[in-house]
Amino acid sequence: MKRAVIELRSGVHWVGVKDWGRRLFDGLIPLPHGTSYNAYLVRGREKTALVDTVNPGFEDELLAKIGEVVDPARLDYVIMNHAEPDHAGAIPVLLDRSPQAHLVLTAKGAEMAVRYYRVPQDRMLVVNEGDTLDLGGKTLRFLDAPFLHWPETMFTYLVEDKVLFPCDFFGAHTAAGVYDDEVADLAVRAQMYFGEIMMPFRKAGERAMRKLVDVPIELIAPSHGPVWRHPERILGLYRKWTAGETLPKVVVAYVSMWGSTERLVRIAAETLLDAGIRVAVHELAHVDVGDLAGDLVDARALVLGAPTVLGALHPAALNAANLVKALRPPLRYAAVLSSYGWGGGALRQAGEILGPTGIEVVGAVEIHGAPDAEAVVQTEGLARELAAKIHSPPSTHLPAEPGT
Numbered sequence: 365m366k367r368a369v370i371e372l373r374s375g376v377h378w379v380g381v382k383d384w385g386r387r388l389f390d391g392l393i394p395l396p397h398g399t400s401y402n403a404y405l406v407r408g409r410e411k412t413a414l415v416d417t418v419n420p421g422f423e424d425e426l427l428a429k430i431g432e433v434v435d436p437a438r439l440d441y442v443i444m445n446h447a448e449p450d451h452a453g454a455i456p457v458l459l460d461r462s463p464q465a466h467l468v469l470t471a472k473g474a475e476m477a478v479r480y481y482r483v484p485q486d487r488m489l490v491v492n493e494g495d496t497l498d499l500g501g502k503t504l505r506f507l508d509a510p511f512l513h514w515p516e517t518m519f520t521y522l523v524e525d526k527v528l529f530p531c532d533f534f535g536a537h538t539a540a541g542v543y544d545d546e547v548a549d550l551a552v553r554a555q556m557y558f559g560e561i562m563m564p565f566r567k568a569g570e571r572a573m574r575k576l577v578d579v580p581i582e583l584i585a586p587s588h589g590p591v592w593r594h595p596e597r598i599l600g601l602y603r604k605w606t607a608g609e610t611l612p613k614v615v616v617a618y619v620s621m622w623g624s625t626e627r628l629v630r631i632a633a634e635t636l637l638d639a640g641i642r643v644a645v646h647e648l649a650h651v652d653v654g655d656l657a658g659d660l661v662d663a664r665a666l667v668l669g670a671p672t673v674l675g676a677l678h679p680a681a682l683n684a685a686n687l688v689k690a691l692r693p694p695l696r697y698a699a700v701l702s703s704y705g706w707g708g709g710a711l712r713q714a715g716e717i718l719g720p721t722g723i724e725v726v727g728a729v730e731i732h733g734a735p736d737a738e739a740v741v742q743t744e745g746l747a748r749e750l751a752a753k754i755h756s757p758p759s760t761h762l763p764a765e766p767g768t
Contacts, residue, residue: 367432368429372527372583372591373525375406375407375502376527377433378404379426380401381425382539383399384398386398389537394653395537397537398537400589401416401588402416402588403417403587404585406504406522407433407434411441411500413504414430415529418450418451419449420449420454427457437463440466441465441467443504444468444473445520445587446516448532451587452481455477455481456481465487466488468497468506470508471492473490474490475516491506496523502525503524504521504523506518506521507576509530517533526581527583528576528585528595529586531587532561532562534554534602535586535587536554536588537560544591544594545594550590551601554601556658557588557589558601559656559660559661560691563605563693566694573599604662609662611662612642612664612754613644613665614754615644615656615666616666617668617684618681619647619670620703624703624731624734625669625701625702625703628669628702629701632667632701632744633645633747635747636667636747636751640751648680648683648684653687657691660693663695664695664696664754665695665696665699665726665753665754667698667701668714668718669700670710677709685713685714688717689720695723696723696754699729699747701746702730703734705732708730727746727749729743
């Protein structure tokens with residue numbers, strides 16, 4: 365059976381796998397368009413390197429694709445840009461098949477290769493920032509990129525062909541297309557991916573973007589999604605996203621049990637729209653986490669709508685609030701809308717979760733039962749106050765990264 369192998373540049377082949385049917389990632393992220401596990405074969409005059417591998421279960425397909433170009437037993441190097449199994453899961457099989465091959469990785473990556481894949485020390489080649497590997501007419505240079513999105517991550521750069529292999533950075537979850545201009549909604553998919561994976565690590569992303577300023581790039585070959593043969597498309601977006609630039613935009617995330625909270629949300633949304641604010645509404649009982657994360661990437665404010673359930677936030681709203689806390693979006697402001705039947709508690713819990721994030725909670729409206737005329741006035745007033753804050757001169761809000 366002939367396998368799809370795509371030559372991106374002379375001697376540079378895509379030998380990855382399209383996982384058309386996968387629908388969930390990390391037990392959390394929906395994959396409505398599947399995903400890909402991209403691996404790249406780089407052949408010089410003297411040596412051959414494989415950059416990244418594939419998800420467990422696809423080892424045979426990877427070997428078959430490599431075999432369309434070169435005997436897998438003749439690999440000299442396997443580059444581990446990132447130790448997560450969707451990119452490194454086939455390492456044990458490859459090292460077994462290629463007895464002379466060395467695993468190229470960072471010092472932190474070496475620790476993980478021992479722990480996760482039982483790679484012996486004598487099969488590893490540890491590289492540092494700026495180190496190079498000469499394949500014969502093709503030179504691989506390595507750039508440290510820690511916390512994008514694990515501590516051991518590095519980028520690999522093919523000097524002569526100006527190809528960047530950044531693993532998860534610049535990626536997108538879709539099995540469609542080979543190149544960026546073949547997927548109509550790729551910018552949307554990339555924004556969702558950034559929100560899901562990279563947003564908590566924007567400072568590390570900014571450092572990486574500065575490092576790439578003087579690197580001539582003609583092709584960006586990530587480990588998920590299409591190859592960017594128009595690299596400025598994604599570089600321009602990442603400059604904004606890693607800097608935490610926001611739009612006059614509000615994410616409205618809400619859940620309602622008997623319609624009272626939803627009525628408050630509708631009043632707030634209409635008032636914000638009338639004030640010239642972009643509004644992205646997500647009903648949390650049926651939310652796609654990727655859609656919500658994508659909208660948080662460039663939103664300036666959050667409206668959380670949640671009724672009280674047993675003295676606390678409705679579980680769907682609790683999940684959303686915790687997601688905001690975990691993803692650390694560049695939100696500057698928030699407002700909370702809530703209702704209860706016989707006892708409150710949602711506002712208190714929302715404040716406990718959102719307070720430590722550094723997001724300014726502009727105000728809240730809480731009602732007992734259905735909204736009356738006074739509640740309408742209060743909600744409109746809060747929405748107008750939030751709109752005024754959003755229209756104020758922008759500043760960048762960057763919450764602390766995990767571990768800092």
